[in-house]
């Protein structure tokens with residue numbers, strides 16, 4: 633049985649906790665959840681699971697730490713998790729568009745013998761893109777579209793009146809390094825795709841507010857010495873309209889892979 637600590641109890645943190653306690657995440661035990669203020673938490677889970685002091689959280693010791701709390705949490709806790717003897721599953725993978733953070737985290741993982749794990753989360757096809765990267769990849773392009781309600785609380789809301797959007801609007805076109813940093817809560821998928829394939833500077837990204845879609849849609853197009861990929865994913869939004877339900881399911885799958893005899897979909 634592997635022990636798990638989760639950082640963050642928002643949409644993903646709640647769903648992952650539920651998958652663990654209802655035995656849908658393999659042979660793992662939920663040991664603690666780090667929140668900002670445990671008195672503010674409404675949950676059916678036992679209160680002692682929640683910690684709001686990082687020192688107390690990490691003192692419990694985990695085989696695996698799941699980050700589900702945003703870019704700052706990756707910056708704050710990746711090193712601490714690895715040095716504390718835990719594998720670190722980073723959902724807010726766009727934080728690694730910061731080269732220094734990425735290289736430092738990999739170095740610490742190598743030193744400690746622990747792993748930085750990037751789940752597929754809201755995107756798919758990373759198994760294939762990562763395999764293709766063994767050969768030559770000519771191009772990787774991501775087109776992400778989310779309905780207007782997914783853009784409240786992002787930089788887009790400051791620039792565009794979301795109530796007035798009646799047709800698709802391209803709000804970003806450029807390299808993944810920029811998209812990952814510009815949309816820290818929304819376009820982490822571009823970072824996962826970059827790390828799997830040809831990197832943050834060569835992966836091209838287009839981002840749309842799209843009132844014609846009700847699901848968060850990601851289209852990957854890639855070609856290389858392996859052949860071609862055209863993959864479209866339509867994610868049903870979770871309690872957080874920016875985040876697809878599949879993100880938490882993907883983390884449950886990673887926990888299953890790590891804790892049971894069969895590893896699949898890598």
Ligand SMILES: NC(=O)C1=CN([C@@H]2O[C@H](COP(=O)(O)OP(=O)(O)OC[C@H]3O[C@@H](n4cnc5c(N)ncnc54)[C@H](OP(=O)(O)O)[C@@H]3O)[C@@H](O)[C@H]2O)C=CC1
Pocket residue numbers: 639640641642643644645666667668700701702703704705723724725752753754755816817818820821824872874875876879
């Ligand atoms: N890789 C991918 O495909 C995807 C990645 N993501 C990433 O996952 C993150 C979480 O998504 P989601 O769960 O939907 O977001 P939510 O906003 O629903 O939840 C985030 C939670 O993290 C908490 N939190 C933030 N900082 C800390 C901290 N230092 N310690 C403890 N808790 C903290 C927040 O608390 P509070 O309420 O107090 O702010 C909030 O409850 C996103 O910000 C995004 O970066 C999301 C979707 C897909």
Ligand SMILES: O=C([O-])CC(=O)C(=O)O
Pocket residue numbers: 754816817818819820821822848849867874875876879
């Ligand atoms: O869930 C999604 O569609 C993608 C997402 O939020 C992200 O990449 O940060």
